[in-house]
Structure formats: C-alpha cells, structure tokens
Amino acid sequence: MLNRYGIIVLTIVPVVTVSAITTCLSSDNQRVEVVDANRQLCCNGVHAKVLKNGDEQKCCEVIHHDSGTVKRQVYNSRTSFCCGGVLYHLQPSKNYAKPKCCGDMVLLNQTTEFCCGNKTYKRSPQHHQCFETDTKSFTIRSDEKVCSIYSKNRTEVKVYTRAQVKRNGSDCCGLTLYDQNDLFCFKEELWPYGSLPAECGPAHTVHDQTKTVCCQDTGKLIPIPESHAKYHNINPNYRCFKGRLFDGDIKDIFQYEGVVVPKHFKPCGSEYYDPSFSRGKVFCCNGTVNYARSDMDVRCCGNELIDNTEHNCCNDRKLPKSQGCCGNSIYDKYKSDLQCCGMQLYNNSYLCCRPYSGLEIPTLKRKRNDNTCCGKTTFHPLEGDCCGGKVYEKLAQKNQKCNGNGEVVNVTMLQPKLKDIRHQLNNSRDIGSEKPKRQRRINDCPACLPYEQPFQECTKRFRYQIYVRKIEAKPLITKVHVLLLEPSFMRKTKMVLKTSGKCKCFKPDTVYNLYSNRNLKEKIKVSKIFQSKFTERDMLFEVKGNFGDFRREHICKVERFYKPFVP
Structure with a gap:
C-alpha cells in the first residue's frame, strides 16, 4: 500500500507449518521433551523417524523374561524386526520378502512357510495353505477342497478329500461340491440346467420360474x-x-x-x-x-x-435327425442301407420306381439284369431307352429320339451341302498349336456382411451362430477358428472353417450368423470331423452387441429340404 510520502510498503506475513506437537518422557525419566510426531519418534527418549541414509526407525516393546519388565527400544526396520516383544536381527545378505509376525515368532520368507493359528508351517503337500474362520484356523492339503458358508452368526466349514473332489466336482455351492458341467449354483442351492431360479416376495424365497409363479406382493408361489x-x-x-x-x-x-x-x-x-x-x-x-x-x-x-x-x-x-420316417416305420438314415420308397422301406437289392405322371404311389422292383427305372418298369440302358414312362428298343438304331413331351419321333437325316463343308474347313484352326489360356481363379471367400450392410435375400438349408476366435489368413487359404453357439446341441464345439484365397472381411472376437447348405451336425456327430469348407455360396451376417441382436432383415429363409441351383 502507499504511505503518506507516496512510497509503496510491502507487508510480509510468514507462513507457519503446523506440526503434530506432542510430549515425550526422556530416556532417564527425569524430564519431558517436546516432540514433532511427523519427524520424530518417542521411544524411551526422542529419536529421528528417518535416518540420514533413508532407513526408517520404529519402536519395539521388548519383554525381558528374566525380570519380567518391558522396555521400549528403538530399532532400524531394515536390519531388525519386532515380533511378540522379541527383537529379531535380519541378515543383510538376504533379501526378505516382508517379514510377518506369527504369534511370538517371525516369518522371514512367506513363499516357503506360512502362519496358521499363531503357528508356523513349512509349505508342503500335507500343509499347503491355511484356512481361517471366526473361531478356528487349520491347514489343508494341496489336494483338498474347503467349502464354507456363513449362517447364524458363525461360519460352517466342510473339508473334502481328493477322492471326493474327483467324484463330485471341484466347485462349491454352500457346503456341497458339484460339477459346473452338470449343475449350476444359485443362492447356495444346486439347480439343473434349464431351470430359472429367482427370489420371491419379502422373504426372498427361491423358486424355479419354469414350475411356479411368484406373487410378489404376498410371496405366494403358485404351481404352473x-x-x-x-x-x-x-x-x-x-x-x-x-x-x-x-x-x-x-x-x-x-x-x-x-x-x-x-x-x-x-x-x-x-x-x-x-x-x-x-x-x-x-x-x-x-x-x-x-x-x-x-x-x-x-x-x-x-x-x-x-x-x-x-x-x-x-x-x-x-x-x-439321424432317424427317418417311412410310412409307419422308423429307420436309421446313417447306419443302415435302408431307404424309403413311398410308404415302404427297401435295401439296395430293389429299385424304387416312380410313375411317369408322379401322381401314383411308387413301387418296388427287384433288381435283376435291369438297373434303371422307367416309370413303374425297369430296363438296362445298354439294351433300351426310356421315353414317357415306357421302354423302347435303342431309338438311335431306328433313327428315332424322345422329345420333351415324352413322345418318340423320327429323326430326319439332312445331307450337308458342299459349301457348308468348305466354310467349316476355312474357319477351323489347329487347336493343338495354341497355348491353353490360364483359367482365372474364382474367389471362394463367403459373403461376409457387417451389421450396417444392406439386406440381401438368401435361402439356405441350415443356420448356425458362430464366434470367431482366431483367423489365419494366407495367400492361398484362410482358416477361421470358430466356437459354435447355436444350435444348442452343438454349443461349445470348436471347429476350423477353411476357404480358398485370402479373405479379409472376418473380424476376430465377433459373433456371426452363418447360413449354409452344409450339414455340420453330420460331420461332427457321425464322421467326427471338426473341419469344414465354406465358399462364396455361404452367407455370414455380423451380430451386433453382447445380447445376440442382429438386423431383422438379415435373416435368411431356412428351408430344410432346399435344393440350390448350381449353374
């Protein structure tokens, strides 16, 4: 500010750091000394908390068993450790990983030993680790499993042996062991897969939603x-x-x-x-x-x-799916040589002959010399021809043929004109002297469409949902490692899908809906093959989000007996 002479006067206010000031009795118990607790340590006198070399000092109440007296003694925490009234000196040549008290003993190396119930144990298969509750502590073997629950203000514990773990599973549900592949746990109760457990009413009663309905206001359960x-x-x-x-x-x-x-x-x-x-x-x-x-x-x-x-x-x-239906009979489509003819089953010693009109029921004919059907009759192609559901002698020998209406007509032989022969000779080339053109490679990569891609119509025989785990893209082949999610009976099955060429449209860690005419179930269940090819005729639509959402218009029409046209 300005004084009366016009001179600026600056007022300097000192900043005082507030310390944690306390008092401490001197080592000779004759006087009281002032101590700054942030920097000093009160332990049978006043000492510095941190030495000049950076080591930290601490206080230990050492018990002298001979006299029964307790004496406070300051020590360097880098070279000593206090535990249960005993001051242990650490060897400077060893690197101790955080020493720990165990009763009146000290654990210097917790990787080779551990504390349990104020006792030290060497780690071994018989004493693998410590399990502690609110009332007791005990050691367990490396091949044992402990299940525990807290109820009625106390902890209940049950220990299972190696044989019990192998027989029942390695997962705990309350005090019960189980296998996650067979059951699942909800509110410390075991449930079979397919059930929908939930809590009901103020009492939080657990019930299966597939069997009972909960009235939330009263907590009443009504059977479905x-x-x-x-x-x-x-x-x-x-x-x-x-x-x-x-x-x-x-x-x-x-x-x-x-x-x-x-x-x-x-x-x-x-x-x-x-x-x-x-x-x-x-x-x-x-x-x-x-x-x-x-x-x-x-x-x-x-x-x-x-x-x-x-x-x-x-x-x-x-x-x-492996079984078929023929009239009132059921047969195995993959393990037997039986097939269906109308309403009857037959083996390879018969022929199933369908009428030419397609309106009548097919009939069975035993194979002899004939091996081909013509309507409801049989013949051998080397001995005759079929036309309109009837068998004729070789038509070519009589200058005859079968037209598109199933009728036998005569073939008129035309004599070629001389000028036509000369024209063909003049326009002919020596085919053997030309080098064949290299055929252009067809791109076999499937249609892999992202979520934002416009709708494309398609009709396929099967639909699968796959999760892309890993992609191996090479110049001549692309391998896509997938995990099958749907149908449910193929869930968690790992497969490798292969295609020719280097495909760049796939993304790892992504879910796709695969529409294809390939029966992957037959490969896995029957042939035990976990690899399959897929080409440009297969359709893949990316699934968006973590909840299986995908564009409604990206649903191909699935027809089990669809027969694709192959040009």
Missing part, C-alpha cells in the same frame, strides 16, 4: 398347471392377479372384473392365443398353443414344436 402352452427357448409370461394365475400372452387384466380374453384371439383346444404374437412365433399344434423365438426353424409335431435342424417328425412322434 400341466395343461399350459409350450414354450421353446422363450420364457413364459405368467402373471399373478389377486392370488390367481393367468398367461399374460393370451389374457389381460380387466380393471374391475378380473381376467378376460381379447376378441381378436383364436381358439386352440381349451386355450386361446394371439395370432399377432409380438415376442416370437406362435403355433396351434393339435389343440396346444406353442411359442418359439422368431429366428427358430420349427414346425408342429403332435402337440409340440420341433426344431427342424435337430429333429424329424414321424406320425406326430419326435425323432432325432
């Missing part, structure tokens, strides 16, 4: 009736209203009168269903309502749905 609609890979929408159970997909709550059925619903047996079901597909199968996801290839078989990629249907009976 057996005569309900069937759901395939889609959760039911059961709801509770005033202690009564109803299906939210086919009924609604009327504000004052309870449960009613909307007018636009259709009857199916004793149930009703919404034909415009928005959460997926809905079918009425022999009087039973069935629901499925929109992307599933399903059809009715009896009173339930079957997945066309996994099952066949024979007289309303669900069969595995």
Whole structure:
C-alpha cells in the first residue's frame, strides 16, 4: 500500500507449518521433551523417524523374561524386526520378502512357510495353505477342497478329500461340491440346467420360474398347471392377479372384473392365443398353443414344436435327425442301407420306381439284369431307352429320339451341302498349336456382411451362430477358428472353417450368423470331423452387441429340404 510520502510498503506475513506437537518422557525419566510426531519418534527418549541414509526407525516393546519388565527400544526396520516383544536381527545378505509376525515368532520368507493359528508351517503337500474362520484356523492339503458358508452368526466349514473332489466336482455351492458341467449354483442351492431360479416376495424365497409363479406382493408361489402352452427357448409370461394365475400372452387384466380374453384371439383346444404374437412365433399344434423365438426353424409335431435342424417328425412322434420316417416305420438314415420308397422301406437289392405322371404311389422292383427305372418298369440302358414312362428298343438304331413331351419321333437325316463343308474347313484352326489360356481363379471367400450392410435375400438349408476366435489368413487359404453357439446341441464345439484365397472381411472376437447348405451336425456327430469348407455360396451376417441382436432383415429363409441351383 502507499504511505503518506507516496512510497509503496510491502507487508510480509510468514507462513507457519503446523506440526503434530506432542510430549515425550526422556530416556532417564527425569524430564519431558517436546516432540514433532511427523519427524520424530518417542521411544524411551526422542529419536529421528528417518535416518540420514533413508532407513526408517520404529519402536519395539521388548519383554525381558528374566525380570519380567518391558522396555521400549528403538530399532532400524531394515536390519531388525519386532515380533511378540522379541527383537529379531535380519541378515543383510538376504533379501526378505516382508517379514510377518506369527504369534511370538517371525516369518522371514512367506513363499516357503506360512502362519496358521499363531503357528508356523513349512509349505508342503500335507500343509499347503491355511484356512481361517471366526473361531478356528487349520491347514489343508494341496489336494483338498474347503467349502464354507456363513449362517447364524458363525461360519460352517466342510473339508473334502481328493477322492471326493474327483467324484463330485471341484466347485462349491454352500457346503456341497458339484460339477459346473452338470449343475449350476444359485443362492447356495444346486439347480439343473434349464431351470430359472429367482427370489420371491419379502422373504426372498427361491423358486424355479419354469414350475411356479411368484406373487410378489404376498410371496405366494403358485404351481404352473400341466395343461399350459409350450414354450421353446422363450420364457413364459405368467402373471399373478389377486392370488390367481393367468398367461399374460393370451389374457389381460380387466380393471374391475378380473381376467378376460381379447376378441381378436383364436381358439386352440381349451386355450386361446394371439395370432399377432409380438415376442416370437406362435403355433396351434393339435389343440396346444406353442411359442418359439422368431429366428427358430420349427414346425408342429403332435402337440409340440420341433426344431427342424435337430429333429424329424414321424406320425406326430419326435425323432432325432439321424432317424427317418417311412410310412409307419422308423429307420436309421446313417447306419443302415435302408431307404424309403413311398410308404415302404427297401435295401439296395430293389429299385424304387416312380410313375411317369408322379401322381401314383411308387413301387418296388427287384433288381435283376435291369438297373434303371422307367416309370413303374425297369430296363438296362445298354439294351433300351426310356421315353414317357415306357421302354423302347435303342431309338438311335431306328433313327428315332424322345422329345420333351415324352413322345418318340423320327429323326430326319439332312445331307450337308458342299459349301457348308468348305466354310467349316476355312474357319477351323489347329487347336493343338495354341497355348491353353490360364483359367482365372474364382474367389471362394463367403459373403461376409457387417451389421450396417444392406439386406440381401438368401435361402439356405441350415443356420448356425458362430464366434470367431482366431483367423489365419494366407495367400492361398484362410482358416477361421470358430466356437459354435447355436444350435444348442452343438454349443461349445470348436471347429476350423477353411476357404480358398485370402479373405479379409472376418473380424476376430465377433459373433456371426452363418447360413449354409452344409450339414455340420453330420460331420461332427457321425464322421467326427471338426473341419469344414465354406465358399462364396455361404452367407455370414455380423451380430451386433453382447445380447445376440442382429438386423431383422438379415435373416435368411431356412428351408430344410432346399435344393440350390448350381449353374
């Protein structure tokens, strides 16, 4: 500021650092000294916390067992360690990894020994590690498993031997051992795969949502009736209203009168269903309502749905894909030499001959010298020709042929004109003197479309969902290591998909929907082959996000018996 003479005067205010000031009795117990706790240590006198070489000093209450007195003694924490009233001196030549007290002993090397219940143990297969609870501590072997739960203000423990772990599994669910490949754990209870455990009501009662419905306001559990609609890979929408159970997909709550059925619903047996079901597909199968996801290839078989990629249907009976249906008979399509002819099974000693018109039932003919069908009759191609479902003597020998209408017509032999012969000779070339042109390589990379790609129509026989783990791209071949996610029976199967050329459209750590005419199930289940080719005729659509979302218009039409046109 300015004084009366116009001179600027500066006022300097000293900054004082506040220290943790305390007092300490001197080593001779004769006087009290002032101590700065941030920099000094009170231990039978005043000492510096940090020495000039950077070592830290600490205080140890050393117990003299002869006299029973306790004396406070300062020590260098780099060269000594205090534990249970005993001061241990560390050897400077050894590098100790954080010494630790164990009762009145000290652990100098925790990699070779450990503390358990205030006792030290050398690490070994018999004493592998320590398990501690609120009431006790004990050691366990390297091949043992401990399961524990906390209940009623105490911890319960159960130890399993190596044989029990091998027999039951290595995962704990409460006090029970289990194998994650067979069951899963929820709220310390074991559940089979396919169940949907959840908590219900104020008491948090655990129940299976596939068997009971929870009334959240009261905590009451209502069993799902057996005569309900069937759901395939889609959760039911059961709801509770005033202690009564109803299906939210086919009924609604009327504000004052309870449960009613909307007018636009259709009857199916004793149930009703919404034909415009928005959460997926809905079918009425022999009087039973069935629901499925929109992307599933399903059809009715009896009173339930079957997945066309996994099952066949024979007289309303669900069969595995390896079995076929012929009339009332069921046969193995892969392990037997039987085939179906109309409604009858036959082996390779017969011929299945279909009528020329296609309107009548085919018939079986035993093979003799004839090996080819012509309508319902048989013949040998070296001895005759077939035309219109009838067998004729060799037509070429009679200057005859079979036209497109199944009729035998005469062939008129035209004499070539002299000028036509001369014209062909003048325009002919010595083919042997020309070098053949190298055929251009066809790009075999499949159609690999990102999420933003515009829609492309396609029809394929099978749909798979794959996760790309790793890509090996070389100039002449590309190998894509994948993990199959769908169908469910092929889940967690690892395969290698190969294609000619170097394909750059794939991205690792990405999920794709693969539409193809290749039966991967037959390769895996029957032939035990975990490799397959894929070409430009296969379609892959990228799946976006972690929840399996993909563009609705990127769903190819799946027809199990689709036969592609190959030019």
